[in-house]
Amino acid sequence: MTAALQPAHPAATTADMPRMRKKADLPSKTCAHCGRPFSWRRKWSRVWDEVRYCSDACRSGRMPKAATGNSGN
Known part of the structure; x- marks a missing residue:
């Protein structure tokens, strides 16, 4: 009783997957409360x-x- 194992999902090609972005490439803002x-x-x-x-x-x-200046000592 040998059955061929089927993968849980077909292998995705690179064309099907979204492109990963670096964190530095994402837009950013400054918080209005803490800065x-x-x-x-x-x-x-x-x-x-x-x-x-x-x-x-x-x-x-x-x-x-957020306090201005050096935090800590």
């Missing part, structure tokens, strides 16, 4: 022009604003 830079994310693709904050915490104002 840190953040990069484009796929989930923001439709609303990128409206995105102003890097996280939900910054959007709700829970995080303190």
